[in-house]
Amino acid sequence: MNQRIEEETAARGAADRAAPAAGSVPDGPGRIDPEQWPDVARVPRSRVRAALARVLLRQVARRTGLGLQLPGGPAPAPGLPVLRVNRPDAFHRRLGVGGLIGFGEAYQAGDWDADDLAGVLTALARSPQTLVPPRLQWLRRLYVPRHPVSEHNTPDGARDNIRRHYDLSNDLFALFLDPTMTYSSALFEEDAAGRPVAEWGLLEAAQHRKIDRLLDLVGVGEGTRLLEIGSGWGELALRAARRGATVLTLTLSEEQRDLAVAKLDAAGVGDRVEVRLQDYRAVDGEFDAVVSVEMIEAVGAQYWPAYFATIDRVLAPGGKAAVQAITMAHERVEATKDTYTWIHKYIFPGGIIPSREAVEQVTAEHTGLRVVRADRFGQHYAETLRLWRERFGARRGEVAALGFDGVFRRMWDLYLAYSEAGFRTGYLDVQQLLLARG
Numbered sequence: 119m120n121q122r123i124e125e126e127t128a129a130r131g132a133a134d135r136a137a138p139a140a141g142s143v144p145d146g147p148g149r150i151d152p153e154q155w156p157d158v159a160r161v162p163r164s165r166v167r168a169a170l171a172r173v174l175l176r177q178v179a180r181r182t183g184l185g186l187q188l189p190g191g192p193a194p195a196p197g198l199p200v201l202r203v204n205r206p207d208a209f210h211r212r213l214g215v216g217g218l219i220g221f222g223e224a225y226q227a228g229d230w231d232a233d234d235l236a237g238v239l240t241a242l243a244r245s246p247q248t249l250v251p252p253r254l255q256w257l258r259r260l261y262v263p264r265h266p267v268s269e270h271n272t273p274d275g276a277r278d279n280i281r282r283h284y285d286l287s288n289d290l291f292a293l294f295l296d297p298t299m300t301y302s303s304a305l306f307e308e309d310a311a312g313r314p315v316a317e318w319g320l321l322e323a324a325q326h327r328k329i330d331r332l333l334d335l336v337g338v339g340e341g342t343r344l345l346e347i348g349s350g351w352g353e354l355a356l357r358a359a360r361r362g363a364t365v366l367t368l369t370l371s372e373e374q375r376d377l378a379v380a381k382l383d384a385a386g387v388g389d390r391v392e393v394r395l396q397d398y399r400a401v402d403g404e405f406d407a408v409v410s411v412e413m414i415e416a417v418g419a420q421y422w423p424a425y426f427a428t429i430d431r432v433l434a435p436g437g438k439a440a441v442q443a444i445t446m447a448h449e450r451v452e453a454t455k456d457t458y459t460w461i462h463k464y465i466f467p468g469g470i471i472p473s474r475e476a477v478e479q480v481t482a483e484h485t486g487l488r489v490v491r492a493d494r495f496g497q498h499y500a501e502t503l504r505l506w507r508e509r510f511g512a513r514r515g516e517v518a519a520l521g522f523d524g525v526f527r528r529m530w531d532l533y534l535a536y537s538e539a540g541f542r543t544g545y546l547d548v549q550q551l552l553l554a555r556g
Contacts, residue, residue, distance in 0.1 A: 145514055145531075147228045147524040155525050157216075158226045167214030168207065175213065182241045199237035205229045222460035225532050226525050235531060236507065239539035265458050269468040271418035273397045277370045279468040280416065284371035288351075289520055294510040299351035299377070300325040302412040302442060303499035303548045316501035318509065324498075328442075329354050335491070335552045336407035336438040338363050345405040345432060347398045347425075348413030352378030352391075359387035366392050368401060398428050405432050408439040412548075414477075415444050419455055419470050423484040426477075429553070430485035439487065439553040441477075444499075446546055448473035465533045477551060491552035499548045500541035507534035 152159040179186040179201070185194025187202040194200050203209050209229040212220035224230055232238040269279060295301060296318075304324035306314035316324070332354070338344055340362030346355055349369035355378070358365050369375050375395050382388045398413075408429050417425045429439050451473045462469065474492060481487045510517070510530060517527055540546035 145524060145527055147226060147528055150227060150525055151523065154523075155226070158223050158525055161208045162211045162215035162220070164211060164215050168210040169214070171210045171214035172206075175210070178242070182244065184238060184241045199234050199241050200232060201238050202231045202233075203229070204231060219458075219460045219463060222464065222529075222532055222536075226464075226528050228528070236504070236535040236538050236542070239532075239535050240542050243536075243539040243543045243545050265456065265462065265468070269462070271416070271421050271468045273399065275468060276397060276416070276418075279466075280370040281372075282467055283465065284369075285373045287520055288373050288377050290517065290522065291351075293513045293516055293520075294506045296321040296325060298322055298325045298353040299381075300329070300353050301350055302328070303495065304328055304502045305331060305495055306498055306501060314495075314498045314501045316498070316505060318505055321502070321505055324502075325353070326357065329357050331493075332409050332411065332440045332442060332550060333358055333361065335440040335550065336409060338407055338409075342407055343403075343405045343434070345401065345403070345408045347401075347408065347410040347429075348416075349374055349378050349393055350411065352381045352393065354409065354411060355391045355393070356382055356385050356387055359390040360385075364390050366394060366401070366403070366405070368394050368396050368398055370395065370397065399424055401428065401432060403432055404434045406434050406437050408433055408437070409441075410439075411442040412444060414441060415469050415471050416466065417470075418468055419472070419476075422472065422476070422480045426481050426485050426487060430481075430487050430555075433487075433555075437554075441551045441553065442548065443477070443551060444471050444546055444548050445473050446471050448475040450545070451476055461533070461536070464529055471546070474549060474551070481553065486555045487553040488556040489551050490554050493550045494547050495549075496541045496544065496547035499546070500538050503534055503538035503541065507531070507538060510534060 147158075150159040176186065178184070183198060185198035185200035187194055187200050188206055189203065205228075208227070209224045212224040212227075212229065214220070216223060269275060271279060291299065291301065304316075304321055305328035306316045306320060306324040307327075309315055336344075338358050338361055342358070342361070342363040344355075344358050344363045344365045346358075346365060346367035349355065349367040349371075351374055352367070355365045355367045359382070367378070369378070372395065375393050378393045379388070382391050382393070410429075414422070414425060433439060451471070455470055474489070478489050481489065514527055517530075518524075537546075541548070
C-alpha cells in the first residue's frame, strides 16, 4: 500500500508542476510522508463523488459569497474571500469521498489555498447547516463517520487523547502563546462599541483578566482550598497561590505537568500548589472552590455526568465552581454529537463542545449544582485566535526547526483559522459558568 501511496504522491507532484500557476502557496506541504500522513498522501479514486463535489462546491460558493479560483479560470469578483484551487481533481475527490475531513486533508496536502484563510472559513461558517442542500442531506451518511471507540474518554482513552495534543511540545506552544502560556480565551478590554481591543502587547494582561475573573467568581483568597481540573501550564494555579490559596491542579499531560512545576517553583509558590498527573474522576478531598478552564470540551458527552458529579462530590458546603467552556447552540450539539470531524481526527480526538442547555440538563439530573451566572465573550476568543494564528504564521521557520513538517504547519494554520471563524460568526461562543448548589 505504501508503494501505491508513494506513486500517487509522485504523480500528484508532477501534475502540480505541469498545472497553470494559480497563485503562490505561502507554505506548501513539501514531501508528504505516507507513514505519518497516510490519508493526506493518498488521493481517493471515486470520480462520481468528485463530480458531485464539484457541482456542490460551486453552489456553496454562490450561496456564501465565496470566490472560487480555478487554474486558468477567471478571477473572482473583487472583495470576496477567495478559495484558490491548486489541484482540482485531487481536491474534488477528497471532498466527494471525505466531506469536511477531505476538505481539511486537501488543505494539508496543498490541493487548495487562500490568502485570507480565516476569511474563507468565516464565509463557510456563517451557515454550516446549509452547505449541503436539504434534498441532499441524506448523503451525509455516506461520508460522515462515527467516533472510533478507541478515542472514547475512558481513563486510558482520555490520557491518550490529551497526550496527542498537549504533549506535542512545550516549545511549540511557546512559539505562539503569550508569556503566561495560557491556551484558552483571553478577556480583553472593550471599546465604546463593546468590541474587544486586541493586539499582541495586550494579550498577557487579557489572560490575567480572564483568570482573575474566574478566581473572583468562586471567591479565591487567603486560605481557600482550590481544585483546578485541567492545569494548562500553571498560570491560574500560580495566580491563585499568590492570593494565599492552596491549590491542587490536575492534568493528564506530562509535558504540561513538568513545565508547570518548574514555573511554580521559579515563582516561589511551589509549596502552595500540587500539580498532579491524575484523571479528574480519581480525585478525592474537599475543596472550597473548583475551577476548570476549557477542559469540558475534552471530556466527551457520555462522561459529562461524571465530570460534574466529581465537582459536586468534592465541593465543600457553601463552595462554588467556575467552568469556562466553549459552547455552541444546543440544536447543533444534538445534530453533530455523533459526528467524527477533521478536528477530531487531527487536533482534538475524543472532544465535543457542549451547550449551556446541556450543562444545565446534566447538572440538574446528576448533581445538586445549578448554573447561577453565565458570562459570554465569544468575540474575545476570535481575537485571541487571530493573535495566536498570526504569531504561529510569523514563526513558521521556528516551528519547522522543531521538527514539524509542512503538512503539520498547514494543519495548524487550518485549525486556528477554522476555530477563529467559528467564534467570528457566532457558531461558537465561550462562557464562564458559575455553579453553586441550589
